[in-house]
Every structure is written in structure tokens, then in C-alpha cells.
Amino acid sequence: xxxxxxxxxxxxxxxxxxxxxxxxxxxxxxxxxxxxxxxxxxxxxxxxxxxxxxxxxxxxxxxxxxxxxxxxxxxxxxxxxxxxxxxxxxxxxxxx
Numbered sequence: 001x002x003x004x005x006x007x008x009x010x011x012x013x014x015x016x017x018x019x020x021x022x023x024x025x026x027x028x029x030x031x032x033x034x035x036x037x038x039x040x041x042x043x044x045x046x047x048x049x050x051x052x053x054x055x056x057x058x059x060x061x062x063x064x065x066x067x068x069x070x071x072x073x074x075x076x077x078x079x080x081x082x083x084x085x086x087x088x089x090x091x092x093x094x095x096x
Contacts, residue, residue, distance in 0.1 A: 001095045004066030006056040007043065008077060009087035013050070021049045024082045029054065031080060036073050052083065063092050 010028075015021040029040050037058060044053035056073060060066035070090055078085060 002060050002063045002066050003093040003095070004058045004060060004063070004070050005091045005093070006070045006073065007087075007089040008054045008056070008074070008085055010052040010054065010077075010083040011050060011086050012052055012083045015049050018047070018049050021052065025052050025054070028077060028080060028082055032056065032073055032076065035076060036069060038069070038073065063094070066092060 012021050012024050015024065025042050029042070032038060032040055036056075038056045039058075040054060040056045042052060043055040045051040056070065058066050058069055060069070067090065074085065074088060077083070
């Protein structure tokens with residue numbers, strides 16, 4: 001069993017206030033929850049209106065399958081185009 005963890009650091013272009021940024025973050029997280037078997041949340045920069053850090057976690061049988069889903073998730077966030085990915089980190093935690 002493997003837990004895959006993805007952290008995305010985003011730049012939200014055009015956001016003029018926290019309300020606009022939260023709408024973008026909510027949209028991205030909602031689309032990712034529907035399309036991928038992941039848990040996700042905003043994990044940092046809640047008080048900044050042009051930065052966001054999102055966290056995603058997935059439980060899979062192998063590191064390869066977890067990595068594949070997380071890569072597709074990154075591609076989806078880029079395709080959505082609501083924010084620019086300025087950094088990303090992937091980690092795997094192995095059990096058993």
C-alpha cells in the first residue's frame with residue numbers, strides 16, 4: 001500500500017482579493033475531486049490573494065499507479081488554466 005502526496009504551489013493571476021482567489025481555489029479543488037480519486041484541500045497561503053498551496057493525497061497499491069494519477073492531476077490543473085503552477089512536490093509513503 002502506498003500513499004501519494006502532491007503539493008502544488010499556485011500563482012492566481014488576475015485575483016484582486018481573497019474572495020476571487022477562493023473562488024478559483026474552490027473551482028480547482030472541486031474539479032479535481034470529481035475527476036480523480038483523491039482527497040484535497042488548500043494547505044497554505046490562505047491569507048494571500050495571489051498565492052495558493054494545494055495538497056492532494058491518494059492511496060494506491062503501487063507507487064507507479066499513484067504517480068500516474070498525480071501526474072494526470074497536475075496536467076488537469078494546468079489544463080484548467082485558472083492558476084499557474086509555480087512549484088510542485090510529490091512524496092510517497094510505503095506501508096507493508
